[in-house]
Amino acid sequence: MKLYLVRHAQSKRNAKQKSEEDAELSEIGEEQAKRLGKYFHKVNLDKVYCSTLKRAKTTLDKIKPYIKEVPIIYTSKIVEHKLGIYGKNGKDEWGAYVKGAEKEGVPFHLFKPKYGDSLLETYKRAGNFYKSLLKKHINDKILVVGHGIFLLYLILNSLSLDLSEGKYYQLSNASISTLNIEKGEVKEFHINDYNHLIKEGMKK
Secondary structure: OEEEEEEOOOEOOOOOOOOOOOOOEOHHHHHHHHHHHHHHHHOOOOEEEEEOOHHHHHHHHHHHHHOOOOOEEEEHHHOOOOOHHHHOOOOOOHHHHHHHHHHHOOOHHHOOOOOOOOHHHHHHHHHHHHHHHHHHOOOOEEEEEEOHHHHHHHHHHHOOOOHHHHHHOOOOOOOEEEEEEEOOEEEEEEEEEOHHHHHHHHOO
């Protein structure tokens, strides 16, 4: 199996613009998504999985013209980590999230905010989704359009890395990470590639 993991293009929330919790793409994000589509024009995909959140769905909408007749599944199983009360005021309040964990006296990764999930829960959810892909798509090429934390945790699961490794790197908007998997093991990987964004700009 070959996995193509795409973090959605830049959202208004990523750009620090006023937005709802389920944010739309920014103007930059719209262009990034178009450039993603051109990358996948030459990839023969077997199936696409996409988050049900707007920023992921809109990113896929820009890719769709280049991947005609590929089955698409929209699923809430791959939505982003839920910040709960720390994601309700038009921005992601990670500083307050950390203070909330400290106030409750629990490790950061185990802190479960009101209406949200702990990072450990998201890590396990990503692992379960990865395992389901291994069972269903042994020899397929699969595109997953999702979110930064969730996809990073999927990558960590695939490489048998602990959740704590996630603090050392992150996935950029509109980046592509690829995993080549044989007999349930990752044989080759490329993480957080955005050369496609640069190459499309060079064509102008």
